[in-house]
Every structure is written in structure tokens, then in C-alpha cells.
Amino acid sequence: MPQAKEAYDGRFQPAIDGEDCRPSDPSDADTLWLLGAGLVMAALAATAGLTDFLGEPRVRALRAAWHHMIGNIVAVLAEIVNLWQRLEQGDAFVVPTGLVVSAGVTLLLLYNGWRGWEMVYRGRVGVAD
Incomplete structure (x- = not known):
């Protein structure tokens, strides 16, 4: 489900101006809501x-x-x-651990998307012949 990937990817937005990647608010409520929404959507997609x-x-x-299943579980x-x-840590x-985890998961979701594409277009999963 692309919604889970978009919710995860939507919270990985380092500062474009290069000043600082820290959130202005230590709780960074938007990021926490997007992470939570991504986990809820991932649970629906997993079902x-x-x-x-x-x-x-x-x-x-x-x-x-x-590969798709294991990659999604790891993500x-x-x-x-x-x-x-x-x-816990706010x-x-x-910086830097949260950004590294987010970047790693973003790369993993790109890989998982490719493997999902391969299941549908090469393996014909979910395709009525």
C-alpha cells in the first residue's frame, strides 16, 4: 500500500537551506503523527x-x-x-540517529516497492489471466 510508504517518506524532510536538521519543536508533533500514521497503514497493508x-x-x-515481506517487516x-x-529522547x-534511521528506511522502502512491482509484473501476483 503506497499510503504507508508516503507517511514514512513524508516525515523525512531535512532542511533544504542547510542550516539545521533539528525540528523547531523538540516534540516535533508532525513527525510523530506521520510515523504513527505510517505504522497504522503498514498494519493494514500487512494484513x-x-x-x-x-x-x-x-x-x-x-x-x-x-524479500518484499522481510524488507517490510524490517522497515x-x-x-x-x-x-x-x-x-523518549526527543x-x-x-540528529544524527533519527535521520540515519529515516534515510535507511526510505531506501529500504524503495527496494521493497521494486520487489512488489516484480511480484505483480513478473510473477503475475494479483493479476487475472
């Missing part, structure tokens, strides 16, 4: 994805499906830690 994965042996036979776990640490976690 649909796990239904396909467990319900169709042909899907489980695809390497791309395994969600990283974002749970990201949210938790931002709530501004101190954002």
Missing part, C-alpha cells in the same frame, strides 16, 4: 499482504515475495524503534 502470502502457494514460491520494526526513541535522537 492484506499476509493474506495473499499465506493463502496462495504460488506467491510463497516467489523470492521477490519473501516497520525500524520505524517502531524510530518512533519510540523520538518519544530532539536528541533526531
Whole structure:
């Protein structure tokens, strides 16, 4: 589901002017809400994805499906830690650790999107022939 990816990606916006990547408010409520929304959407996407994965042996036979699932699990776990640490440490976690985690998850979601594309267009998952 692209909504989960967009919610995660939407909170990874370092300062364009190069001054500072720290939020103006230590709690950075927008970031916390976007991380939370991304986790909620990821749970909904996981429900649909796990239904396909467990319900169709042909899907489980695809390497791309395994990579997609494992990558998404790692991304969600990283974002749970990201949210938790931002709530616990506030501004101190954002630079540099929070940005590194966010950048890593963004790259991982690009990879997961590619593997999802491969499942649909090469593996014909979810396509009626």
C-alpha cells in the first residue's frame, strides 16, 4: 500500500537551506503523527499482504515475495524503534540517529516497492489471466 510508504517518506524532510536538521519543536508533533500514521497503514497493508502470502502457494514460491515481506517487516520494526526513541529522547535522537534511521528506511522502502512491482509484473501476483 503506497499510503504507508508516503507517511514514512513524508516525515523525512531535512532542511533544504542547510542550516539545521533539528525540528523547531523538540516534540516535533508532525513527525510523530506521520510515523504513527505510517505504522497504522503498514498494519493494514500487512494484513492484506499476509493474506495473499499465506493463502496462495504460488506467491510463497516467489523470492521477490519473501524479500518484499522481510524488507517490510524490517522497515516497520525500524520505524517502531524510530518512533519510540523520538518519544523518549526527543530532539536528541533526531540528529544524527533519527535521520540515519529515516534515510535507511526510505531506501529500504524503495527496494521493497521494486520487489512488489516484480511480484505483480513478473510473477503475475494479483493479476487475472
